[in-house]
Amino acid sequence: MKRFAPTVLFAVVFALFAAPLFSATVETPAPSAAVNADQSPARGIATAITTLTGIAISPLLGTGGFGFYQWYLADTPAKKSALPWFAQPSFFIPALLIAGICAMKDALGTVLPPGFKKPLDVLETIENKISGLVAAGAIVPFTMSAVSSWILDADAPATTAAHHLSAASLAMLPWGSGDFSWMLNVLTIPVGLVIFAIVWMAGHAINVLILLSPWGAIDAILKAARTSVLGLLAVTAALDPKLGLILAAIIILFSWLVAGWSFRLMIFGTLFSWDFFTLRKKRFRPHPASNRLFSGGKLKGAPIRSYGRLIHQPENGRLLFTYKPWLVLPERTVDVMPTAPYIAKGLFFSSIGDGELTLFLLPPRYRDHEEDIARIYQLEGGVKDAGLMKAWSAVRELFGGSATKSQIV
Numbered sequence: 413m414k415r416f417a418p419t420v421l422f423a424v425v426f427a428l429f430a431a432p433l434f435s436a437t438v439e440t441p442a443p444s445a446a447v448n449a450d451q452s453p454a455r456g457i458a459t460a461i462t463t464l465t466g467i468a469i470s471p472l473l474g475t476g477g478f479g480f481y482q483w484y485l486a487d488t489p490a491k492k493s494a495l496p497w498f499a500q501p502s503f504f505i506p507a508l509l510i511a512g513i514c515a516m517k518d519a520l521g522t523v524l525p526p527g528f529k530k531p532l533d534v535l536e537t538i539e540n541k542i543s544g545l546v547a548a549g550a551i552v553p554f555t556m557s558a559v560s561s562w563i564l565d566a567d568a569p570a571t572t573a574a575h576h577l578s579a580a581s582l583a584m585l586p587w588g589s590g591d592f593s594w595m596l597n598v599l600t601i602p603v604g605l606v607i608f609a610i611v612w613m614a615g616h617a618i619n620v621l622i623l624l625s626p627w628g629a630i631d632a633i634l635k636a637a638r639t640s641v642l643g644l645l646a647v648t649a650a651l652d653p654k655l656g657l658i659l660a661a662i663i664i665l666f667s668w669l670v671a672g673w674s675f676r677l678m679i680f681g682t683l684f685s686w687d688f689f690t691l692r693k694k695r696f697r698p699h700p701a702s703n704r705l706f707s708g709g710k711l712k713g714a715p716i717r718s719y720g721r722l723i724h725q726p727e728n729g730r731l732l733f734t735y736k737p738w739l740v741l742p743e744r745t746v747d748v749m750p751t752a753p754y755i756a757k758g759l760f761f762s763s764i765g766d767g768e769l770t771l772f773l774l775p776p777r778y779r780d781h782e783e784d785i786a787r788i789y790q791l792e793g794g795v796k797d798a799g800l801m802k803a804w805s806a807v808r809e810l811f812g813g814s815a816t817k818s819q820i821v
Contacts (some may be wrong), residue, residue, distance in 0.1 A: 427765070458653035460555040464604055465660040466645045467551050468611035471543040472514075475551060476507030477646075498550055510539070518635045530623075530760060533631070534685045537619040541682070544612045548605060552722060556604035607664055613674035614667035620681035675715040675738065680706055680773070683719075684761070687776035696777040698784045701726070705778075707733060708763060708770035713746035721774060722748070722764075724789050731789060733772075751787070754793025755782045764791065 467474030475498050480632025482499035486492040497503055514536050517529065618638045620630045641663065647655025667674070686692065702723045707714040711733065714720070731748035750766035755774075761783055764772040778785060782795045 420530055427736045455653045457559050458657035459649060461607075462649040462653070462656040462660040462722055464552065464555050464608060465663055466543075466642055466649075467547050467614040468608045469642045469645070469663070470511070471612065471615075472507050472539065473549040473639075474642065475547045476504040476511060477541065478551070479504035480508065495821045496550070496554065496793060507543075514539075515635065515639070518605040518632045522730070529631075531688070533619075533622050534688050537616075537623060537681050538689075540619045544616065545652050548608050548612070552604045552608050553601055556600040559600050559604075590791055610667040610671050610674075613678055613729060614663075614670055617670075620677040620684075623681055623684055631820045645806045672715065672738070676706075676715065676719070679719050679739070680717050680775075688760075692775075693779045693781065694778040696781065698778070698781050698788060700788060703778075703785070703788070705764075705775065706773040707735070707746075708765075708772050709767075710769035711746065711748070711771045714744070719772065722789065728789070750791075752793055753789070753791040755786050755791060755795045756798040757782050758798045764789075765793075 432736050463478060467478060479495075479499040482495055483492060483501065483504065486495060486499075489660055489688070517532050517536070526610075615638060618634050625631050625634070645656065645659055645663070648659050696783040702721045704719065704721055707716060707720070709716045714733060714735055715737075718735040718737070719739065720733055722731045723734065724730075726733065731750070733748055734743055735744040736743050748771065750771060753764060753766050753771070756763045756765050756770075760779075761772045761776050762778060763770050764785070774782075774785070785791070
């Protein structure tokens, strides 16, 4: 039952807040219903949530596209000049150009040599982090402040097709008859930030998977899948905001369920990018007893890509892996008991294996230090070169195991 708890919790919370929102779209017999339908606050709230979700999936493309749309709708120079900075051509034109260059890079990935494309993948991963922070600081307050104003506006005419969701309509929630309008006003932006964060992590996982991928074709498929979800969300919201909100809720739920997996991928991608561009391996020296690395898909007792320390106790020969879930929760310890350990030396990063199992992933800082690691942890198999991966293994390991597990030469 525990594994279904996050889903049940998400469904309950979403139902509590969505019930009055959808009830606000019930049509009244007023003759002006058709005229005012587009001015419904429920429509505006649904549009804001779907916009926030879409931008979180791909911040640079989403923010640039949203800014261009706002600029396009402004029909006078005065209105265009009054738009926020992300809706100005000086921002959305370069943003869309960069997004297009990234798409072209992945489309041409099948013909680019890995040594040329991988630095570009690292750059795009860094760009996605920066644009995510910028979008979180600009778009989330912008959209959620609009949601607050729609929710708390009690002055709308009662004859509209969808009356504004005021404090009185909160009585529909099973919270009693108290006035919780102040709570909504305080929580909208933090809730928006949480939604943005979990959806962004799921979208950012695509960039990290591209870092792990050895084939340009897989990169193009991953990028096309993310862009297709973003496009479907935009089209659905344009056709019917209510359907767009339902699709956004599905995306948010999925992102919630994979949040731990996405978070670990984000940490891996961050360290990978840092080590790669700062040439950390030239300044790094392995510690003689304890080194930071990531758990592999076959290490029992720790989720894949958990970041922790591999400790060697020379007095008894034990290997211990210690890590903190979400980097802040109480520390956990896993006994590592390999039978035939070795290091598989990959092109960009290496791994510690045990027969056909991948136990640990080594960040790029460990490149050219594999011999030292094998000596420190007494890996009997020494260092072996990792060969080309088979197609099915590559796809399987991207989502469930190591990206460096391979046919050992």
